[in-house]
Amino acid sequence: MFKLFTANFWDVTARLILRNKIIILLGIIITTYLFSTQWDNMRFTYTEANLLPDDHEVNITYNNFLKIFGEEGNLIVLGVKDSTLFTVEKLNAWNKLSEGFKKYNEVETVVSIKDLQKLIKDTKNEKFNLEPFIKDSISSIAQVETLQEELFKKYPFYDNFLFNNKTKTIRTAIYLDKAIVNTAARKDFVVDILIPSIDAFQESNNLDVRISGMPYIRTLNSQNIIDEINLFVLAALLVTSLIFFFFFRSFRATFISLVVVCIGVMWTLGILGLLNYEITVLTALIPPLIIVIGIPNCIFLINKYQHEVKLHGNKVKSLQRVITKIGNATLMTNVTTASGFATFILTESTLLKEFGIVASLSILAIFILCLLIIPIIYTFLPFPKDRHLEHLNKRWIGGFVNWMEHMVRQKRIAIYTTSLILLIASIIGIYQIKISGSLIEDMPQESGFVNDIRFFEEEFNGIMPLEIMIDTKRKKGVMKLSTLKRMDQLEDLIIETPELSKPISVVGLVKYSKQAYYNGNTKFYQLPTSQENSFILSYAKNSSSNVDLLKNFVDSTGQYARITTFMKDVGTDKMERIEENLETKINKVFPEERYDVTMTGKALVFQKGTKYLVKNLAISLSLAIFLISLFMAYMFRSGRMIIVSLIPNLLPLLVTAGLMGYLGVPIKPSTILVFSIAFGISVDDTIHFLAKYRQELQANHWKIKVSVYGALRETGVSMFYTSIVLFFGFSVFTISSFGGTVALGALVSATLLFAMLSNLLLLPSLLLSLERSIANKEVLREPAINIIPEEDEDE
Numbered sequence: 001m002f003k004l005f006t007a008n009f010w011d012v013t014a015r016l017i018l019r020n021k022i023i024i025l026l027g028i029i030i031t032t033y034l035f036s037t038q039w040d041n042m043r044f045t046y047t048e049a050n051l052l053p054d055d056h057e058v059n060i061t062y063n064n065f066l067k068i069f070g071e072e073g074n075l076i077v078l079g080v081k082d083s084t085l086f087t088v089e090k091l092n093a094w095n096k097l098s099e100g101f102k103k104y105n106e107v108e109t110v111v112s113i114k115d116l117q118k119l120i121k122d123t124k125n126e127k128f129n130l131e132p133f134i135k136d137s138i139s140s141i142a143q144v145e146t147l148q149e150e151l152f153k154k155y156p157f158y159d160n161f162l163f164n165n166k167t168k169t170i171r172t173a174i175y176l177d178k179a180i181v182n183t184a185a186r187k188d189f190v191v192d193i194l195i196p197s198i199d200a201f202q203e204s205n206n207l208d209v210r211i212s213g214m215p216y217i218r219t220l221n222s223q224n225i226i227d228e229i230n231l232f233v234l235a236a237l238l239v240t241s242l243i244f245f246f247f248f249r250s251f252r253a254t255f256i257s258l259v260v261v262c263i264g265v266m267w268t269l270g271i272l273g274l275l276n277y278e279i280t281v282l283t284a285l286i287p288p289l290i291i292v293i294g295i296p297n298c299i300f301l302i303n304k305y306q307h308e309v310k311l312h313g314n315k316v317k318s319l320q321r322v323i324t325k326i327g328n329a330t331l332m333t334n335v336t337t338a339s340g341f342a343t344f345i346l347t348e349s350t351l352l353k354e355f356g357i358v359a360s361l362s363i364l365a366i367f368i369l370c371l372l373i374i375p376i377i378y379t380f381l382p383f384p385k386d387r388h389l390e391h392l393n394k395r396w397i398g399g400f401v402n403w404m405e406h407m408v409r410q411k412r413i414a415i416y417t418t419s420l421i422l423l424i425a426s427i428i429g430i431y432q433i434k435i436s437g438s439l440i441e442d443m444p445q446e447s448g449f450v451n452d453i454r455f456f457e458e459e460f461n462g463i464m465p466l467e468i469m470i471d472t473k474r475k476k477g478v479m480k481l482s483t484l485k486r487m488d489q490l491e492d493l494i495i496e497t498p499e500l501s502k503p504i505s506v507v508g509l510v511k512y513s514k515q516a517y518y519n520g521n522t523k524f525y526q527l528p529t530s531q532e533n534s535f536i537l538s539y540a541k542n543s544s545s546n547v548d549l550l551k552n553f554v555d556s557t558g559q560y561a562r563i564t565t566f567m568k569d570v571g572t573d574k575m576e577r578i579e580e581n582l583e584t585k586i587n588k589v590f591p592e593e594r595y596d597v598t599m600t601g602k603a604l605v606f607q608k609g610t611k612y613l614v615k616n617l618a619i620s621l622s623l624a625i626f627l628i629s630l631f632m633a634y635m636f637r638s639g640r641m642i643i644v645s646l647i648p649n650l651l652p653l654l655v656t657a658g659l660m661g662y663l664g665v666p667i668k669p670s671t672i673l674v675f676s677i678a679f680g681i682s683v684d685d686t687i688h689f690l691a692k693y694r695q696e697l698q699a700n701h702w703k704i705k706v707s708v709y710g711a712l713r714e715t716g717v718s719m720f721y722t723s724i725v726l727f728f729g730f731s732v733f734t735i736s737s738f739g740g741t742v743a744l745g746a747l748v749s750a751t752l753l754f755a756m757l758s759n760l761l762l763l764p765s766l767l768l769s770l771e772r773s774i775a776n777k778e779v780l781r782e783p784a785i786n787i788i789p790e791e792d793e794d795e
Contacts (some may be wrong), residue, residue, distance in 0.1 A: 003325075014323035014375075016314070022780045028372065030431050032263055035270020042183075042273045052613045053348035058608045060660045061601045065469050066556050069562055073465060073602055075107070075212035076194065079171040079456060084193055086168075090205050097201045098172040100699040102601040106180050106189040113151070113173040116158055119516035125548060128516055151653065155513040156525050160460060163743040169459045176215055190219040210650050212463045214602060220449045225284050226737055232288035233265060235732045240295040248302065252381065257298035260373050261291045264366040265634040271361050274576060275354075281691070282355040282673070285741070290362050292729030293337060293681070300326050319375045327371055329691060333684035334367040337500035341681015343623040344673075347616045349609075363603035363641050401716045404760050405709055419651060419762055426658030433657065435572045435614055436666035453569065461501035462568040464603040468582070469562050476558035481533050483509055487563060487591045493585045494565050497578060501566040506553040510536075561766040567603045575607045613672050624676045625650075644770065652754035653679060656747055665743055674747040679725060681748075682755030687717045689759055708764045718759060723756035 017024060021587075052059050080097070086088060098112030117130040133151070138144055150159065150163040154465055163170050174194075180186050194216070198209050237258060245254045265287045272283060304326045341363065344356030379740035407415060456463045469486065472478055491503045511525050517536050518524040528536050554561050570578070579599065586597045629642050653675050665671060692715050696707035730752065733745025 006310065010324040010327050013327065014320045015377055016322060017372060018319060020381065021379060025373055025376060028263070028369070032266055035267050035274070036373050038270045038273030039526060040273065041276050042269060043278055044447070052609045054606065056348075056608075056612070058600070058605055061598050062605050065562075065600045068469070069467075069552075070178045070764040074175040074176045074178050074466075076176065076211065076216050077171050077456065077460075077463065078174070078189075078198070078208055079169055079210040079212070079459065081167060081169040081210075081455075082207055083168065083171060083460065084208060086148060088138050088141060089149075090207065091144060093171075093201065093205050094170070094207075095134065095137070097197065098174075100197065101174055101194075103190065105183055106177055106193075106195060108175045108177045110172065111162065113147070113162060113170060115153075116151070116162065116631065118150075118520070121516050121519060128513065131550050137165055154520060154522060155512075156522060157508050157515075160251050162505065162773075164459050171456075171460070172215075172593060181215055181268050186215050187219050187222070187401055190216055191223075192318075210455045212452045212456045214463070214465070216699060217449055217453065217463075224737060225281055226279070228738070228741075229279075231286065231735070232285070232732060233291065236259070236288040236291040236729055239728050240291055240725055241734055243728055244299065248306075249720055253298075253302050254376050256374060257295055257302070259377075260298055260369050260689055261366070262292040262568070264290045264294050264362065264369055264372070267365045267369070268358065268362040271358055271365070275358065277354045277358065280351055280354070281738075281740075282351060283358055285744075286355070286359050286362055288729075288732060289359065290366050290474055291526070292732070293363055293736040294370065295368040295725050295729065297330055297334070297367060298374060299721050300330055300718060301374045301555055303721070305374075314350060315378070319378055322335060322375055323371065329688060330367060330371065332687055336683050336687065337680045338363040339627045340624045340676045340678075340683075342634060343621075344621075344628070346373065346623060347619065349616065352616070354614075355581070363536070382775070391595065400720060401713050404716055405712055406711065408708070408764045408768065412769065415761050415765050419758075422655050422658075423651065426654040428659030429658030430654070432661035434664075435610060436665045436668040457568045458568065462566040464567045464569065465601040466500065466565050466567045466603050467562055467601040468565075468586075469560060469598050469600065470590070471598075472559055472561070472595065474559060478506060478554045478558050478561040479537070481527070481530055483561070483595075484527055485596075487561065489589050490582070490585055491563060492583065494563070497581070499570050499574060499578060500614060501570045503563050503565045504553070505563040507563075509553065511693065513532070522573055538785055541651060566600075572607055574609060575603070578605070610668060614667055616672075621675050621679065622654075624679050640770075641690065645683070645763070645767050647766065648758035649679060649683050649755060651758055652682060652751050657752050659750065662746070668740060668743075670745050671740065671747060673742060674751065676754065678748050679750035682752055682759070685715075685723070685756060686763060687757040688719065689715050689763060708767050712760065712764050719756060719760060723752055726752045730766075 006018070028745055080094065092183050095112060098110055099114065101107050102110050114132070114134045116133045118133060119580065120131050122128045122129050134143075138147070146169075151163055152168070159165050162173065167227060171793055176186065176189070180189070180513040194211070198211060202209050240261075241254050244257055245251070248254065249359055268290050269285050272279065272286075276285060305322045308321050309315060312318070338360040341356050341359035344352040345360070347353060347356075399416070452461060468490070470478070470483070472483055477483055487505060487507045490503065491507055494500050494503045507527070511527060513536050514528045514532065515521065515525040517528075517532070567575075567578075582599060586599075590597050625646065629646065656674065656678070659665070660667070660671065664772055689711055693707055693711040696710040696714075697704075700706045727749045730745050731747040734742045734749075735747070736742050
């Protein structure tokens with residue numbers, strides 16, 4: 001009954017499409033226009049890519065920190081390592097540059113050498129006064145030398161904050177207004193104000209200024225992603241159209257395919273705008289993906305049309321058969337591909353959910369467009385010429401098919417042996433895979449801002465914030481000497497850790513206060529004794545500047561303190577060891593009943609997000625396998641066929657995972673996507689092959705070998721065409737400047753190539769070897785969905 005309904009459904013669909021072509025074309029044009037009106041809603045993300053669910057413990061801790069101390073990723077740093085900076089003219093120019101940023105509304109505060117203040121003891125009034133190192137401007141080289149002497153030798157509080165006293169590197173800290181850090185205003189400031197100002201300064205003073213900090217990195221990284229969307233779309237169109245033309249040798253067919261996929265891209269962008277999603281590093285990949293996935297649909301439909309025309313010469317009948325025969329098969333393959341992407345919807349990561357929703361909807365949209373546009377356009381075009389059909393008789397394609405048949409017929413043991421060796425080698429390789437939580441690993445490694453990151457890592461031990469928040473569980477608990485001593489012990493461990501920068505906290509300020517109390521003697525840059533503490537605190541309380549100095553390190557109630565350190569770009573393994581060492585020290589130094597100490601910061605959140613995604617990899621891939629297994633069970637009504645069909649599709653995934661281990665490609669947010677995407681696409685070949693195989697069995701009275709070889713010859717060419725298009729289509733991503741995108745493109749391409757060979761060699765070999773237990777009338781007689789109608793027998 002269902003089989004009859006399916007056949008009737010596609011017959012009715014074919015008649016509706018071909019009889020209402022003008023209305024359908026108008027509908028597509030109107031829909032495309034309506035989608036285009038949604039493009040204005042598209043916006044590039046200005047917030048940090050958060051891979052964790054909102055209710056995850058790490059996110060809750062991070063958001064709690066932000067509530068108390070505000071946005072921590074608002075620092076932009078400028079640095080110069082050049083001995084010629086220490087001249088009157090250049091040092092004044094540097095101070096003037098830094099001072100100039102203070103006038104902008106986007107800037108909260110600027111701290112440069114000119115802003116540094118000495119803490120001076122006022123014995124008469126029993127208080128501390130602040131006195132600037134540079135009062136107005138520098139007028140002599142003697143002042144420069146005095147400044148260097150004081151900065152580099154007398155005031156350890158400032159060391160490694162605005163200067164490195166070993167290498168004489170100087171930097172300026174620009175703190176952006178926390179309200180604009182995650183908005184478009186951040187980009188406007190960086191692109192329109194900061195960069196032009198630095199360029200002008202460099203040109204006039206012949207100094208190399210380095211720029212870094214999370215707002216700057218995020219802005220330039222985002223701009224690179226935006227630029228690459230256009231590059232990928234154009235490259236995908238060029239590569240797939242060239243391959244398409246090489247196979248079909250028809251400008252007409254190539255142009256039709258390009259029209260279809262371009263409309264598909266327009267719809268994809270419309271879906272993004274309609275759902276009001278931001279363009280992220282993942283959703284930016286969808287437009288070129290739609291081109292790469294849409295072209296194989298065009299190949300199946302146009303190849304079938306030309307095959308039918310050559311067979312009986314009736315154009316209308318050919319177009320009707322294209323819809324009735326290929327429509328169902330293409331629907332099923334697109335549904336399985338969409339399912340591979342849709343599994344990301346079931347994760348709790350907003351980033352992955354949005355990617356899964358847009359990708360799966362776009363894949364179904366490109367299927368509808370292919371099924372409607374291609375047959376309708378061909379109704380208006382003249383009968384194909386002989387040269388358009390020549391590709392159907394190409395000798396080299398025939399040679400490839402003959403080679404596959406020979407391998408399956410004569411070299412089955414070699415196929416199994418090779419598969420087994422690949423499996424064992426892959427399992428060994430999988431154990432060598434590492435997990436990477438690096439924040440900048442996927443960024444363009446040759447770009448200026450990544451080189452600047454390395455510069456600041458070398459000079460100041462990193463730019464990625466790692467925060468430790470201490471809750472003393474009582475008001476004004478931070479300034480208790482016992483708390484300060486515990487914080488000092490923790491800071492000693494941070495200083496000993498080479499991947500972390502010198503910590504900044506209230507502890508340094510208290511040490512500085514003691515140094516000032518003893519008239520600036522550097523030997524007294526240490527925490528006061530309990531007796532000294534009462535005297536020093538009385539001085540501090542009388543100082544009007546005390547609150548300003550404390551506000552970034554201690555909250556207004558005095559209950560919470562923060563220790564800020566900056567981290568080098570390290571992998572997940574090192575990050576976990578650092579976290580473990582810090583937690584051990586925290587548990588030892590801070591009693592749980594008196595203190596609640598938490599670690600957070602962007603570096604830690606990103607690393608935890610990567611670990612979370614790795615767990616979700618197993619879930620999403622398992623869901624993809626489960627969903628596609630359900631499709632196979634529903635289509636073929638055979639549990640045995642599910643197992644046989646999964647083997648040639650899981651082997652390429654294992655081979656790819658093994659390659660990642662051997663080549664040192666880590667598991668990270670970008671490479672995690674490879675497996676679900678590749679599985680969803682590669683299983684399409686299996687569906688085409690098994691559908692044709694079942695049909696051949698019926699046509700050949702259940703003669704197994706004849707049916708396997710018949711299915712191999714019939715589907716081999718289309719599978720080869722589409723796999724080559726997919727291989728080169730995904731290879732487009734390897735031109736990216738982002739390491740993660742390159743890895744994604746290369747790994748998916750390799751997986752799909754392995755999958756093609758696996759489906760054309762291993763799958764038919766398994767069917768022949770297991771023929772008694774698989775291929776019988778009870779197993780394969782009546783599928784739930786008849787993908788390829790029996791009418792094909794006439795051919």
